[in-house]
Amino acid sequence: MHHQVTGSSSASNRSDERPVLEITGLRKTFGQREVLKGLNIRLESGICLALLGPNGAGKTTTIRIILGLVVATGGEIKVFGKSIPRNLRKVKYQVGVVPQMDNLDPDLTVLENLLIYARYFRIKKAAARQRAAELLEFFALTNRRDEIIQNLSGGQRRRLLLARALMNRPRLLILDEPTIGLDPQARLLIWERLRHLRKHGTTMLLTSHYMEEVTRLATKVIIIDYGKSIARGSPTEMVERMLGTEIMEFSGPEEKLARLQKALEDCNVSTERLKNRLYVYIKQGCRELDSAAMDFPMVIKRPATLEDLFLKLTGRNLRET
Amino acid sequence: MYQVWFRNFSVWLKHMRASLIGNLGQPLLFLLAMGYGLGRSVPEIEGLSYLQFIAPGLVASSVMYGAAFETTYGSYTRLSTQGTFEAILMTPVSIFELAMGEILWGATKGLIGGIIMLAMLPLFGVMPSPWSAVLVPVLFAEGIIFSAMGMIMTAVASNYDFFNYFTSLVITPLFLFSGIFFSLKTIAGPIRNILELLPLSSVVLLSRVFCYGRLDENILPALANLAVYAIISSWAAIFLLKRRMIK
Numbered sequence: 001m002h003h004q005v006t007g008s009s010s011a012s013n014r015s016d017e018r019p020v021l022e023i024t025g026l027r028k029t030f031g032q033r034e035v036l037k038g039l040n041i042r043l044e045s046g047i048c049l050a051l052l053g054p055n056g057a058g059k060t061t062t063i064r065i066i067l068g069l070v071v072a073t074g075g076e077i078k079v080f081g082k083s084i085p086r087n088l089r090k091v092k093y094q095v096g097v098v099p100q101m102d103n104l105d106p107d108l109t110v111l112e113n114l115l116i117y118a119r120y121f122r123i124k125k126a127a128a129r130q131r132a133a134e135l136l137e138f139f140a141l142t143n144r145r146d147e148i149i150q151n152l153s154g155g156q157r158r159r160l161l162l163a164r165a166l167m168n169r170p171r172l173l174i175l176d177e178p179t180i181g182l183d184p185q186a187r188l189l190i191w192e193r194l195r196h197l198r199k200h201g202t203t204m205l206l207t208s209h210y211m212e213e214v215t216r217l218a219t220k221v222i223i224i225d226y227g228k229s230i231a232r233g234s235p236t237e238m239v240e241r242m243l244g245t246e247i248m249e250f251s252g253p254e255e256k257l258a259r260l261q262k263a264l265e266d267c268n269v270s271t272e273r274l275k276n277r278l279y280v281y282i283k284q285g286c287r288e289l290d291s292a293a294m295d296f297p298m299v300i301k302r303p304a305t306l307e308d309l310f311l312k313l314t315g316r317n318l319r320e321t
Numbered sequence: 322m323y324q325v326w327f328r329n330f331s332v333w334l335k336h337m338r339a340s341l342i343g344n345l346g347q348p349l350l351f352l353l354a355m356g357y358g359l360g361r362s363v364p365e366i367e368g369l370s371y372l373q374f375i376a377p378g379l380v381a382s383s384v385m386y387g388a389a390f391e392t393t394y395g396s397y398t399r400l401s402t403q404g405t406f407e408a409i410l411m412t413p414v415s416i417f418e419l420a421m422g423e424i425l426w427g428a429t430k431g432l433i434g435g436i437i438m439l440a441m442l443p444l445f446g447v448m449p450s451p452w453s454a455v456l457v458p459v460l461f462a463e464g465i466i467f468s469a470m471g472m473i474m475t476a477v478a479s480n481y482d483f484f485n486y487f488t489s490l491v492i493t494p495l496f497l498f499s500g501i502f503f504s505l506k507t508i509a510g511p512i513r514n515i516l517e518l519l520p521l522s523s524v525v526l527l528s529r530v531f532c533y534g535r536l537d538e539n540i541l542p543a544l545a546n547l548a549v550y551a552i553i554s555s556w557a558a559i560f561l562l563k564r565r566m567i568k
Binding site for chain 1: 331413414567
């Protein structure tokens, strides 16, 4: 029965060449603060695109502009080929949102949350009841349907937020940090359900700073920093292209690290020096590296991940907004 | 906008009893204390016993309290801690529909209290005339005014304490100086004109007119006054809520 849960129009509209979302030169300033500085995003049908960036990079602002909750200072947004904010209402009938902040209605039960939400989309009562039953089943919430929201666990709340976002069978599902603050088990269940939706053609726009989440879910990644995209590609491809396949971490005294860094200049690797630490991003194996590894008592060798690329591009300093 | 109204109505149905007692308690106690207690030592005003004189105005005041409290404490909770407004704005519902849905709900809630209060007047020996039916749309318009005023406060509030200004500086003075407890006609000069322009004064006047079927009074200025207040306050509420919610 799970296949019924996915959006209805998404799978059948694969032939539609227009991108689901097209953002060009998006700018936003709050007072003096420039949050978005010409962001470009293109999201094709059936794809899960992740926006990755440190706090304050502009991810949530971008989402809020798409939803009409923030007015852009400049740039152009088209959803399903229609300009925003002019066609906001029309577009929103086909968009589902899981917000970062839990805003389930605490005055209502689980089922009522879905039914009242369906009304905002003018979904007929009988259709809403059927859809709600399907989604509660899909997200393993059927036995909690008459519970009040306060009695749900964090994972159940998140699953209900997802169910709510799917009530209108959206062509575009927007997920703003969908598993924030959840334990690993709860997170796994949500990932599994989201992968199921993606496989059946639901187009998704995801923001996250869980690299594992992005690697598992996203087909395409855009890394955003200071309001601009600084890298894009598929999660594994971009790590290999921009960083390499493996990483070696050397720690030791400064002079020794400096000597190693110099010795590696002829290799097909890139390096990054931190205090008492040297990161070597390996695109191709190299003799100097193997011999150096013997010299250092503390060497870690591991596969390069999206997190390494992210930290390389956005820096290791703490971001506070 | 109906969907927003319906959301609040569904929630209200769950806690109806507590909500009604909260809204009706104060005006009924005033009617008892002032009408029975004080009323015995007060002579007739405008040809009515003191209890009869204050009863229609207290009906109007219950609408004011019900509407104003719903769109301050109630709406502010939905705006701030619950995030309900934002959840609604993520759907096709527009900010205009959200604001008007909330205002119309506040007016409805005020009206429900007003009608129940009106229906209870015979228990106190006050017999409303059949013209009281005309009072229903008047009280609803009153509900819109105070519900919109509450929404204005919600749109600019940064915490619940802010509503103390509204209660102490707007609602309580209106309750005391809009001709519920004394006749504005006995006051001389420009003060009377100012008091008569207050929104609640117009409703108190109309309540007395329709409650007792005294149609010889000129009610057009009061009706016009209500229409102006309703339109301006609703417009300001929508404008300010939009400024608050959409950056």
